[in-house]
Amino acid sequence: xxxxxxxxxxxxxxxxxxxxxxxxxxxxxxxxxxxxxxxxxxxxxxxxxxxxxxxxxxxxxxxxxxxxxxxxxxxxxxxxxxxxxxxxxxxxxxxxxxxxxxxxxxxxxxxxxxxxxxxxxxxxxxxx
Ligand SMILES: [Zn+2]
Numbered sequence: 001x002x003x004x005x006x007x008x009x010x011x012x013x014x015x016x017x018x019x020x021x022x023x024x025x026x027x028x029x030x031x032x033x034x035x036x037x038x039x040x041x042x043x044x045x046x047x048x049x050x051x052x053x054x055x056x057x058x059x060x061x062x063x064x065x066x067x068x069x070x071x072x073x074x075x076x077x078x079x080x081x082x083x084x085x086x087x088x089x090x091x092x093x094x095x096x097x098x099x100x101x102x103x104x105x106x107x108x109x110x111x112x113x114x115x116x117x118x119x120x121x122x123x124x125x126x127x128x
Pocket of ligand 1 (some may be wrong): 003004005006007011014015016033034037
């Protein structure tokens with residue numbers, strides 16, 4: 001089976017590497033993909049861990065997990081990346097995340113900002 005993030009790799013050769021050890025994530029796009037997969041798996045701990053500490057929604061963790069379990073995740077499309085390579089400390093990823101909720105397909109379209117914190121990539125929030 002291909003990874004939840006829609007890459008052509010298997011989960012254990014893709015997002016599972018990130019889910020086991022965040023420090024293994026090399027690019028902002030990989031982090032973004034691993035966070036999508038974490039939504040599919042309702043892995044609240046990983047979603048918190050991979051979130052920048054300054055914007056981490058700790059109190060909402062339960063609701064995020066509950067919500068991510070309540071919808072059916074359909075697919076991820078990565079549209080554009082800017083910086084975010086191994087040699088960068090910041091970058092953006094623009095994506096569409098599709099899910100099925102209350103009888104219809106919903107799309108999250110977002111340009112996300114990622115920065116390195118403690119030598120690993122983290123999700124900062126919406127890019128300006
Ligand atoms: Zn993946």
